[in-house]
Amino acid sequence: MRPPAPSRPVAPAASRQFWESSSARLAARINLAVWLEHFGPWAFGVCSAAAVAVYALRRQAGPEHWAWVALVLAAAGAAGLAWRRGRARRYAAADARVLLESVLRLDTRLSAAHDGVAPWPAPHRELPPVVRWRSLAAPGWMLGGLALLALGAWAPLAGSRPDERPPVEKPPALAQTEAMLQELSRLEVADPASLEQLEAQTRELAARPTEEQYTHSALEAADTLRDQAMAAIQTLARGYDGAAAALGAREEAAAGTGPEGSAGGGRLAAALDGLRSGRLAGHPELLKSLAAAQTGRSGMSREQLQQLQSRLNQAGAQARGVAGAAGAGARMAQPGEGTGEGEGGADKEGKGPGRGGVNRGRGDAPLTMTLDPSARQEGRIEGVAGDDFSRASLGDLTGTERGGAHEVDPNRAHGSGAAGTVAGPARGGDAVWVDRLSPGDRAVLREFFK
Amino acid sequence: MPPPSPLTDAELASASATLGKLLDALDLVLFGQRELTELVVTGILARGHILLEGLPGLGKTELVKGLVRALALEARRVQFTPDLLPGDITGNPVLQEEAGGRRVFVFQRGPIFANILLADEINRASPKTQSALLEAMQERRVTAGGETHALPEPFFVLATQNPIELEGTYPLPEAQLDRFLFKLEVRRNAPDVLARIVLHREIGVEPAVPAVLAREDLAELLGAVRRVHMPPVVADYIARLVNASHPGESAASAGVRFGASPRAALALAAAAKARGLRLGRPHASFEDVQAVAVPVLAHRILLDHAARLEGVTARAVVDRLLADVPAQAKPLPGSLATAKIA
Numbered sequence: 001m002r003p004p005a006p007s008r009p010v011a012p013a014a015s016r017q018f019w020e021s022s023s024a025r026l027a028a029r030i031n032l033a034v035w036l037e038h039f040g041p042w043a044f045g046v047c048s049a050a051a052v053a054v055y056a057l058r059r060q061a062g063p064e065h066w067a068w069v070a071l072v073l074a075a076a077g078a079a080g081l082a083w084r085r086g087r088a089r090r091y092a093a094a095d096a097r098v099l100l101e102s103v104l105r106l107d108t109r110l111s112a113a114h115d116g117v118a119p120w121p122a123p124h125r126e127l128p129p130v131v132r133w134r135s136l137a138a139p140g141w142m143l144g145g146l147a148l149l150a151l152g153a154w155a156p157l158a159g160s161r162p163d164e165r166p167p168v169e170k171p172p173a174l175a176q177t178e179a180m181l182q183e184l185s186r187l188e189v190a191d192p193a194s195l196e197q198l199e200a201q202t203r204e205l206a207a208r209p210t211e212e213q214y215t216h217s218a219l220e221a222a223d224t225l226r227d228q229a230m231a232a233i234q235t236l237a238r239g240y241d242g243a244a245a246a247l248g249a250r251e252e253a254a255a256g257t258g259p260e261g262s263a264g265g266g267r268l269a270a271a272l273d274g275l276r277s278g279r280l281a282g283h284p285e286l287l288k289s290l291a292a293a294q295t296g297r298s299g300m301s302r303e304q305l306q307q308l309q310s311r312l313n314q315a316g317a318q319a320r321g322v323a324g325a326a327g328a329g330a331r332m333a334q335p336g337e338g339t340g341e342g343e344g345g346a347d348k349e350g351k352g353p354g355r356g357g358v359n360r361g362r363g364d365a366p367l368t369m370t371l372d373p374s375a376r377q378e379g380r381i382e383g384v385a386g387d388d389f390s391r392a393s394l395g396d397l398t399g400t401e402r403g404g405a406h407e408v409d410p411n412r413a414h415g416s417g418a419a420g421t422v423a424g425p426a427r428g429g430d431a432v433w434v435d436r437l438s439p440g441d442r443a444v445l446r447e448f449f450k
Numbered sequence: 451m452p453p454p455s456p457l458t459d460a461e462l463a464s465a466s467a468t469l470g471k472l473l474d475a476l477d478l479v480l481f482g483q484r485e486l487t488e489l490v491v492t493g494i495l496a497r498g499h500i501l502l503e504g505l506p507g508l509g510k511t512e513l514v515k516g517l518v519r520a521l522a523l524e525a526r527r528v529q530f531t532p533d534l535l536p537g538d539i540t541g542n543p544v545l546q547e548e549a550g551g552r553r554v555f556v557f558q559r560g561p562i563f564a565n566i567l568l569a570d571e572i573n574r575a576s577p578k579t580q581s582a583l584l585e586a587m588q589e590r591r592v593t594a595g596g597e598t599h600a601l602p603e604p605f606f607v608l609a610t611q612n613p614i615e616l617e618g619t620y621p622l623p624e625a626q627l628d629r630f631l632f633k634l635e636v637r638r639n640a641p642d643v644l645a646r647i648v649l650h651r652e653i654g655v656e657p658a659v660p661a662v663l664a665r666e667d668l669a670e671l672l673g674a675v676r677r678v679h680m681p682p683v684v685a686d687y688i689a690r691l692v693n694a695s696h697p698g699e700s701a702a703s704a705g706v707r708f709g710a711s712p713r714a715a716l717a718l719a720a721a722a723k724a725r726g727l728r729l730g731r732p733h734a735s736f737e738d739v740q741a742v743a744v745p746v747l748a749h750r751i752l753l754d755h756a757a758r759l760e761g762v763t764a765r766a767v768v769d770r771l772l773a774d775v776p777a778q779a780k781p782l783p784g785s786l787a788t789a790k791i792a
Contacts, residue, residue: 033783095778098683101736102777103788108681108735117456117679117732134787 018123019100019110020093026130027096033131033138034089038082040141046074047145051152058157071149103130168210173222177202177229183322184280189315190236191281198229198280232279233323239278240316243271243290247309251302268294286315454677457732465674466730469495471662472520478657479516480509481650482643488728489634489745490517495675495724498631498717499587499607501572501622501749508636510610514568515656517608521668522661523565524602530575532618536582543595557594562586565602565665569609573619580626583607587629604672624708624752631717632742633749671727678723679733687777688718688739694775695751695767702770705757710750717746736777744768 050071057064091099094114101110112118169175181199184190205222212218246267272290275282282290289308293300300308433442457465469491476487490513493500502510518525528539541560547553561567562583572580586592590601609630611622627633639647651657663671694700696709703709722738729738748764782788 030783030786033786037783037785089780089783091778091780094683095780098778099776099782099788103791105737105791107729107731107737108684108733111681111683112679112731112733112735115679115681115733128791129789130791131782131786132789133785135785138785 012120015120015123016113019097019113019120022127023093023097023100023110026100027091027093030091030096030099030131031086033133034086034091035079035082036138036142038086039079040138042078042082043075044141044145044148046071046078047142047149050074051145051148053152054149055152055155058152100130104128168213170206171213171219171222173219173226174202174205174213177222177226178206180226180229180233180322184233184319187315187318187322188283189240189286189318189322190233191284191287194279194281198225198232201225228279230323233319235278236275236280236282237316237319237323239271239275239282240286240312240319243268243275243282244309244312244316246271247290247293247305247312251305251309283315286311456679457674457677457727461674462727462730462732465671465727468663468667468671469728475520475659475662476513476516478659480513481646482639483509483513483636486634486636487513489632489742492721492724492728492742493632493634493745494521494606495671495727496631496717496720497604497606497672497675498720499609499629501627501630501633502608502610502636503613503633504610504636505614505638506612508638510636511568511570512656513636514566514608514610516659518566518568519659520662521566522664523604523668525566525568526561526564527568527570528561529570530572530579532574532576532620534575534579536579537594539579539582540586540592540594541599555595557597557599559599560592562592563599563601565604565606567605567607569607571611572609573611573622575620577620577623580620580622584626584629587626604668627749628711628713630749631721632745634745675720675724675727678726678731680719680723681733681735683777683779684722684734684736684739685719686779687736687775688715688722690779691739691743691771691775692718692747694771695747700771700774702767702774705753705760705762706751706767707754708752710747714747714750718742721746740772743772747771 050067053067053070054064056062057067097110097114100106101108106121109118109121113120170178177198181195181202185192185195202225205218205225208218250268268290272287272294275287275290281287286308289300290312293305293308437445472491473484473487476491477484480487490500494517502513504510515525515527528534537560539560539562541558541563543555544558545553546556569583586601586605587607590603590605592599592601607630612619692710692712692715695703695706695714697703697706699709718739719734721742722734725738725741726732726734744765747768751764751767753762753764753767776782
């Protein structure tokens with residue numbers, strides 16, 4: 001590229017102005033580059049910090065405008081510092097003039113003209129760019145910082161706001177307790193004042209921070225509260241049952257059909273005291289009617305007393321129902337507490353198997369499968385045809401059951417033999433596993449070595 | 451000392467025209483060596499001594515003889531040989547009998563008492579004889595027998611040396627090399643130039659060169675060179691260039707054992723001003739400095755052994771200096787580069 005040809009001769013003042021303004025513009029451009037070189041990395045740092053701050057404030061729904069104010073102040077400070085740090089490298093107009101005349105090969109005419117020993121050269125029609133950008137690192141720093149800032153300002157906050165977080169489920173025991181208390185309140189079988197005490201304790205536990213809901217102590221507290229609530233409900237149910245039974249006995253005695261006399265009135269008074277003094281007191285209206293019936297001064301007719309008895313029975317059943325419904329999987333609600341036969345239940349003793357639950361009473365599930373329940377445990381074994389073992393999984397318990405003990409003789413002699421002969425093929429630990437261990441023993445061993 | 455008045459346009463035009471004539475006259479002597487003759491004229495204008503180095507037969511001596519004839523100055527030629535004594539150059543005290551019969555020593559001036567001394571094959575003389583030139587070249591005077599004799603004005607030493615025949619030679623010491631303003635390499639001619647030489651030259655017949663300049667004209671030109679303005683920015687450039695030639699001062703000075711001396715800076719300034727005048731400018735420029743940097747600096751930079759073993763030359767070091775040292779005092783920021791403007 002050839003340097004542009006000078007234009008036609010012009011006045012010396014115009015030439016001087018042209019070259020001096022060109023020098024000033026060149027100096028400004030170079031000084032901008034010097035400033036950018038210093039400011040670029042700092043701008044990146046400031047923008048990065050601001051982006052993090054803005055993003056964090058957005059997540060916390062904090063006041064973002066303070067981050068922007070801090071960004072502006074920090075950027076202004078960095079800009080000033082960059083300008084100060086680049087002071088030694090900044091170009092004055094004289095420096096730019098020298099660069100201009102050396103690049104344009106003006107034979108130092110500009111400096112000579114400035115010194116007054118030669119005329120100013122004629123201005124060029126179009127001055128070519130004397131310097132060019134060699135590296136875009138400096139603007140790159142700034143663009144990178146701005147990109148981070150934009151990211152911090154506009155990046156989506158999916159699931160980051162506290163109110164948008166998925167709700168943390170309450171511990172099951174706590175939820176059960178709340179459900180029980182709500183149900184009791186709805187059915188109106190317990191005194192609201194006594195319910196309020198349990199509800200207050202429930203609210204206190206539920207008000208703990210989310211991250212503490214599942215700590216060991218919190219879970220233990222929730223379990224304890226649930227057990228206490230269920231015990232209180234059970235007591236309430238028994239109180240209603242007892243009151244209904246006592247009322248019925250007294251009515252029967254009054255009608256002359258029952259064996260009880262004045263003892264029935266004592267049982268009714270005891271039941272009434274129990275309903276009043278329990279952790280969960282009976283519903284005030286029921287207690288009021290019961291008290292009136294107990295004193296005998298209410299003038300209640302026989303039908304009314306029967307209705308009251310029926311209402312007490314219903315309240316007891318409702319209370320048990322509340323405890324039973326909420327107790328699925330809970331210890332108190334586990335049927336089969338007992339050890340004997342029978343229906344099993346939370347408060348019934350029996351020798352038969354329970355109806356499930358992690359802490360049910362004893363009762364091994366029979367291996368036999370019969371259509372007749374009366375034939376169980378009597379040695380009548382029906383084989384289970386199962387040739388398809390593809391559906392069996394490792395660790396499935398298989399075995400047989402019989403009425404008597406296993407007849408195993410571990411010392412059975414295999415007959416005489418010469419010294420050194422082998423009575424049978426050695427099977428090592430497999431022989432013990434197959435010949436000596438019952439399925440239960442194997443299950444224990446498997447569990448141990450698992 | 452008041453600053454000299456700047457040269458007028460008329461003075462510049464006159465000087466430029468005169469120097470053009472001188473160069474044209476030298477072109478009659480040496481074909482196709484315009485760059486060399488321009489540098490020789492520049493060296494003369496800068497009042498410097500010139501060392502011409504080249505193979506035999508390239509016209510070194512002819513160039514000097516042609517210059518002598520064109521300048522119409524008194525010139526002497528000394529063929530330097532190993533048995534040449536200092537007195538053979540500077541002169542000797544000779545015992546003479548005066549009119550009263552009294553015998554006194556009278557200083558018999560040697561060939562150095564001329565405006566131009568052509569020292570042919572200067573490296574063949576012994577160091578003792580070479581050193582006899584030191585005072586004359588620097589201070590333009592000769593001291594002999596306790597008396598100091600000024601040399602005529604102007605005084606130039608134009609020396610030649612052969613770079614290949616080193617047997618029986620004594621390479622010039624650094625101190626003496628430093629006194630030469632230029633060390634110019636005379637290169638062989640291109641074929642077309644050689645053809646012109648064959649056509650227009652005969653062995654034993656010297657070309658006719660007209661006397662272009664009178665002594666007064668030359669003195670006027672030398673005075674005009676002193677009035678050429680040296681812009682401070684150019685002086686700063688020269689200083690940075692010379693400083694950068696020293697070891698550790700710049701990346702370009704890698705392999706340099708000793709850099710250029712302050713005398714080299716003065717020589718650069720004088721040569722730049724002379725070139726500016728030759729080109730009709732009232733001031734020296736960066737381009738002038740760059741044009742004379744190699745002949746001024748190359749013989750003043752001493753390389754270390756490692757660099758010489760690697761084939762680094764002083765000329766290459768000067769080229770690196772010119773590339774690395776910017777005209778402006780402040781370097782450009784790393785993100786900018788100067789545009790290429792051919």
